[in-house]
Amino acid sequence: MDVPYWLEDPTPARTNGKLDGRVDVAIVGAGVTGCAAALRLAEAGLRVRVHDARSVASGASGRNGGFALRGGAARYDVARETYGAERAAAYWRWTENALDRIAELAGDALQRPGSYRLAGDEEEREGILLEYEALREDGHNAEWLDDVPGGAAGRFHGAISHPRDGSIQPARFVRRLATRATAAGAEIRENDRVEDLEALEADRVLVATDGYGHGLVPELADLVWPTRGQVIASEPLDSVLYDRPHYARQGFDYWQQLPDGRILLGGFRDVSILDELTDVEETTPAIQSSLESFLHELAGRKVAVTHRWAGIFGLTQDMLPLVGAVPGRDGRVWVAGGYSGHGNVLGFACGELVADAMLGRDAPHLELLDPARFSD
Numbered sequence: 369m370d371v372p373y374w375l376e377d378p379t380p381a382r383t384n385g386k387l388d389g390r391v392d393v394a395i396v397g398a399g400v401t402g403c404a405a406a407l408r409l410a411e412a413g414l415r416v417r418v419h420d421a422r423s424v425a426s427g428a429s430g431r432n433g434g435f436a437l438r439g440g441a442a443r444y445d446v447a448r449e450t451y452g453a454e455r456a457a458a459y460w461r462w463t464e465n466a467l468d469r470i471a472e473l474a475g476d477a478l479q480r481p482g483s484y485r486l487a488g489d490e491e492e493r494e495g496i497l498l499e500y501e502a503l504r505e506d507g508h509n510a511e512w513l514d515d516v517p518g519g520a521a522g523r524f525h526g527a528i529s530h531p532r533d534g535s536i537q538p539a540r541f542v543r544r545l546a547t548r549a550t551a552a553g554a555e556i557r558e559n560d561r562v563e564d565l566e567a568l569e570a571d572r573v574l575v576a577t578d579g580y581g582h583g584l585v586p587e588l589a590d591l592v593w594p595t596r597g598q599v600i601a602s603e604p605l606d607s608v609l610y611d612r613p614h615y616a617r618q619g620f621d622y623w624q625q626l627p628d629g630r631i632l633l634g635g636f637r638d639v640s641i642l643d644e645l646t647d648v649e650e651t652t653p654a655i656q657s658s659l660e661s662f663l664h665e666l667a668g669r670k671v672a673v674t675h676r677w678a679g680i681f682g683l684t685q686d687m688l689p690l691v692g693a694v695p696g697r698d699g700r701v702w703v704a705g706g707y708s709g710h711g712n713v714l715g716f717a718c719g720e721l722v723a724d725a726m727l728g729r730d731a732p733h734l735e736l737l738d739p740a741r742f743s744d
């Protein structure tokens with residue numbers, strides 16, 4: 369019951385070459401970030417070794433809601449005000465391009481039916497209308513709907529349709545990335561917890577643990593807060609009520625119907641928000657029962673829950689990830705993480721971004737995402 373639905377997918381075969389001795393880059397974490405970075409670095413000819421305490425995609429990358437959304441964790445209009453209009457526009461475009469790149473690599477792990485960002489009440493409607501207008505002003509593809517078709521019809525106060533968003537089988541995608549990375553020469557060591565970065569036989573180290581691995585880099589401990597999310601999946605339904613990812617209440621509730629008819633539903637973190645600031649990967653009765661009641665509403669009847677699980681993601685103060693060299697570590701220790709619950713596309717994009725930065729290539733957005741931005 370507590371095995372994430374995504375991780376039941378068969379693991380593809382992987383040729384896993386062993387590298388002897390010191391490597392150019394050691395990566396801690398074999399989720400979407402670590403695997404995207406490993407692939408990029410190995411393709412550039414570097415010797416790369418990935419260490420994971422469990423297995424590929426066993427962290428948030430195999431435990432999430434499967435939403436593959438463009439953009440950041442903040443609303444677009446808010447991002448424009450906070451980071452500046454030009455930076456926000458460039459950031460959104462970058463994630464749109466990352467989603468297109470994921471589509472090239474993911475095969476059947478990605479579908480692109482679009483997504484609905486729903487307003488739960490009039491106040492939220494006003495907020496997402498501002499977002500919609502800002503998106504349109506800057507030429508991003510988006511549509512406004514006063515009501516949506518399907519199971520959510522008549523229940524919400526308007527929605528933004530993001531027509532190019534996707535639904536991803538995240539474990540399948542990340543395992544495929546890992547297969548590509550090892551084919552390009554990277555080594556992946558599973559069941560290999562890193563306790564001390566100094567002990568790694570590597571010129572440089574990339575920490576790609578998002579909400580896990582808290583304390584591994586003490587300087588980052590107050591910057592990326594481990595946060596728990598809980599998810600359930602139902603038995604398959606025989607009709608399609610939700611034809612794309614739906615999310616509402618500032619993203620606190622999110623659900624989609626999977627190709628086999630199941631509803632996958634996550635969220636309700638606000639039921640006990642302080643308790644969810646934890647890296648203890650277990651479900652709780654309070655949130656599970658809220659999820660279950662909402663599932664029955666979404667299905668229009670009582671349906672059986674077949675899967676329940678929890679996962680941990682990294683939350684930052686400004687909802688932007690931390691990507692780049694960790695200050696004060698002489699360029700040896702790098703980080704990419706803190707996607708604030710929005711890491712399927714951003715994790716891939718930031719994995720490639722940090723790899724490009726380590727390779728000395730042009731790496732836009734590094735200034736915006738600089739881990740040193742919170743210093744003094």
Ligand SMILES: Cc1cc2nc3c(=O)[nH]c(=O)nc-3n(C[C@H](O)[C@H](O)[C@H](O)COP(=O)(O)OP(=O)(O)OC[C@H]3O[C@@H](n4cnc5c(N)ncnc54)[C@H](O)[C@@H]3O)c2cc1C
Nearest residue numbers: 397399400401421427428429433435562581597679711712
């Ligand atoms: C419940 C939930 C729902 C979510 N829903 C969505 C969604 O729908 N859409 C979206 O875009 N994002 C979502 N997210 C966020 C997204 O899943 C993550 O941001 C993303 O997967 C992070 O990928 P990552 O590779 O950086 O980290 P992870 O996938 O978490 O991987 C980190 C890895 O590091 C390993 N590790 C940790 N410490 C050590 C150590 N000391 N030594 C060795 N290995 C270590 C772990 O075992 C783990 O495999 C969700 C997250 C959760 C938890």
